[in-house]
Amino acid sequence: MANILIIGAGGVGRVVVHKCVQNRDVFEHITLASRRLSSCEVYQKEVKERYDTDIDIAQVDADDVPALVALIQKVKPDMVLNIALPYQDLTIMEACLQTGVHYLDTANYEHPDSAKFEYKEQWAFDNRYKDAKIMALLGSGFDPGVTNVFCAYAQKHYFDEIETIDILDCNAGDHGYAFATNFNPEINLREVSSKGRYWENGEWIETEPMEIKMVWDYPQIGKKDSYLLYHEEMESLVKHIKGLKRIRFFMTFGESYLTHMKCLENVGMLGIKEVEHNGQKIIPMQFLKTLLPDPSTLGARTKGKTNIGIVATGVKNGVKRSIYIYNVCDHEQTFKETGAQAVSYTTGVPAMIGAKLMMEGKWTGHGVFNLEEFDPDPFMEALNIQGLPWIVKEL
Numbered sequence: 001m002a003n004i005l006i007i008g009a010g011g012v013g014r015v016v017v018h019k020c021v022q023n024r025d026v027f028e029h030i031t032l033a034s035r036r037l038s039s040c041e042v043y044q045k046e047v048k049e050r051y052d053t054d055i056d057i058a059q060v061d062a063d064d065v066p067a068l069v070a071l072i073q074k075v076k077p078d079m080v081l082n083i084a085l086p087y088q089d090l091t092i093m094e095a096c097l098q099t100g101v102h103y104l105d106t107a108n109y110e111h112p113d114s115a116k117f118e119y120k121e122q123w124a125f126d127n128r129y130k131d132a133k134i135m136a137l138l139g140s141g142f143d144p145g146v147t148n149v150f151c152a153y154a155q156k157h158y159f160d161e162i163e164t165i166d167i168l169d170c171n172a173g174d175h176g177y178a179f180a181t182n183f184n185p186e187i188n189l190r191e192v193s194s195k196g197r198y199w200e201n202g203e204w205i206e207t208e209p210m211e212i213k214m215v216w217d218y219p220q221i222g223k224k225d226s227y228l229l230y231h232e233e234m235e236s237l238v239k240h241i242k243g244l245k246r247i248r249f250f251m252t253f254g255e256s257y258l259t260h261m262k263c264l265e266n267v268g269m270l271g272i273k274e275v276e277h278n279g280q281k282i283i284p285m286q287f288l289k290t291l292l293p294d295p296s297t298l299g300a301r302t303k304g305k306t307n308i309g310i311v312a313t314g315v316k317n318g319v320k321r322s323i324y325i326y327n328v329c330d331h332e333q334t335f336k337e338t339g340a341q342a343v344s345y346t347t348g349v350p351a352m353i354g355a356k357l358m359m360e361g362k363w364t365g366h367g368v369f370n371l372e373e374f375d376p377d378p379f380m381e382a383l384n385i386q387g388l389p390w391i392v393k394e395l
């Protein structure tokens with residue numbers, strides 16, 4: 001059926017390749033491209049050994065629009081799955097526009113020089129995507145991604161009006177290292193060391209990093225310190241969930257992680273501006289990434305579970321209610337299935353599902369979309385089938 005081009009052969013890219021190969025009835029032809037061909041070769045070999053199936057591979061610098069256009073013209077995909085870094089969102093969107101090919105990603109555009117993400121520049125493609133009669137699906141990972149679909153599902157089946165949403169993200173995995181990040185260290189550390197922000201009564205309220213903490217009892221995991229962060233899906237949910245009065249995002253961090261991060265920050269290792277070192281220019285955060293364990297290698301050593309979900313409160317038929325929708329994912333099980341830990345898995349599976357719904361014609365449109373704009377039911381159904389079953393609880 002579909003011919004797809006996946007760009008980015010990292011931790012999440014690995015899962016996307018596995019899950020697309022597992023759904024060969026939809027993804028008939030798969031090409032994996034990345035900055036280094038060697039990264040693609042590893043996964044090409046892996047799926048050949050595991051599923052006895054072939055995928056094509058290619059080298060591309062996704063910062064280079066003409067190079068992307070040339071690759072897309074050669075591969076002639078029906079869609080491009082951007083599983084590289086948020087820095088590449090705009091160039092890949094531009095290349096898809098120039099070639100008339102659908103687009104999907106898992107993370108909001110960020111400029112390398114400023115640790116700030118917003119949808120503005122990606123939403124600005126909307127009219128041009130409409131004119132070109134193509135579709136972009138933004139943020140089809142877990143959060144953003146599944147959390148947006150959970151909100152749309154709550155809205156559709158449980159509420160006349162949702163008043164508050166808390167997104168609750170817990171990773172209780174233990175990889176045995178003193179300090180490591182579960183996905184790209186640069187993107188991860190930029191996110192968690194930034195100021196917090198939540199939305200209440202029509203305005204954004206800024207907090208110091210890690211200023212607001214609560215303890216949440218995560219099913220199958222237990223009580224964990226959870227800190228308020230800014231997270232990108234709030235920007236689109238505020239726009240699309242009508243009547244919303246407050247939305248917040250919380251993520252769990254252990255004492256040791258926060259102490260390491262504070263020390264690194266205090267000595268300047270989280271800096272994203274160039275510094276001079278022995279006559280060479282380096283960016284501290286990028287040097288730190290070189291020192292830290294590669295997240296794509298954590299799978300084999302990580303034990304424990306993730307639990308990510310939403311708590312929505314609101315009104316149905318005049319009665320107040322509160323529901324919790326969540327998924328629990330086991331690091332060891334995802335490693336067994338795909339060679340990746342659960343953070344990569346929970347991102348890669350929804351990326352495949354978003355692409356599958358687009359290619360099957362279940363989610364269609366012209367322009368730029370976030371996931372909560374579509375009917376959540378086929379996505380929720382696919383989560384149960386594709387390895388990320390969910391639970392709804394009345395609180």
Ligand SMILES: NC(=O)c1ccc[n+]([C@@H]2O[C@H](COP(=O)([O-])OP(=O)(O)OC[C@H]3O[C@@H](n4cnc5c(N)ncnc54)[C@H](OP(=O)(O)O)[C@@H]3O)[C@@H](O)[C@H]2O)c1
Nearest residue numbers: 009010011012034035036039062084107141142143183184
């Ligand atoms: N929504 C969610 O829930 C969620 C959660 C976690 C992560 N994410 C997002 O998922 C994406 C992938 O994360 P990850 O953990 O897989 O990161 P990763 O392991 O660092 O992988 C990123 C891959 O992108 C490739 N790449 C980087 N720059 C490139 C360029 N200029 N041209 C071509 N390829 C390039 C790298 O290629 P080489 O190996 O070839 O050098 C690398 O393999 C990120 O955008 C991250 O923010 C989303």
